[in-house]
Amino acid sequence: MSVAEENRAALTRAFHDLETGNADAFMALFSDEISWRVMGSSHWSKEAKGLANVQKDLMAPLFARFATPYLNMLELVLADGDHVVVLARGDTMTTEGQRYNNDYCFVFRLEAGKIVSVREYLDTKLADAVLGTG
Numbered sequence: 001m002s003v004a005e006e007n008r009a010a011l012t013r014a015f016h017d018l019e020t021g022n023a024d025a026f027m028a029l030f031s032d033e034i035s036w037r038v039m040g041s042s043h044w045s046k047e048a049k050g051l052a053n054v055q056k057d058l059m060a061p062l063f064a065r066f067a068t069p070y071l072n073m074l075e076l077v078l079a080d081g082d083h084v085v086v087l088a089r090g091d092t093m094t095t096e097g098q099r100y101n102n103d104y105c106f107v108f109r110l111e112a113g114k115i116v117s118v119r120e121y122l123d124t125k126l127a128d129a130v131l132g133t134g
Helices: 003-018 024-028 051-063 124-131
Strands: 030-038 047-049 071-080 083-093 103-111 114-122
Touching: 003 024, 003 071, 003 083, 003 103, 024 030, 030 051, 047 051, 114 124
Parallel strands: 030 114
Antiparallel strands: 030 047, 071 083, 083 103, 103 114
């Protein structure tokens, strides 16, 4: 199996678990040196470098806004070498009872089976409207 297919298979398995709210397989793919960039120009658009900062600066504030498990439904996975592109749709309820169901395009880069970088594209206007800006 090629590196591209190994990477594609790993992310496909991880996203299938995310469909049920289980993030363990996804989180296990993160390199300690991961860099995650949320594209756009909203409150939620930022870059975090290093696993601790990704968890503290991106994931913790985001998941603090969720009242129900965050589900992410896989639509498409494409792989080319060390890059994997995933189209997916998230779904959860916020602490204020609003549905947050954004569409995503993730561009992952893997090294030795671990995610070292992520570029996340989403509807940032929806993110600000439903998740807030402060």
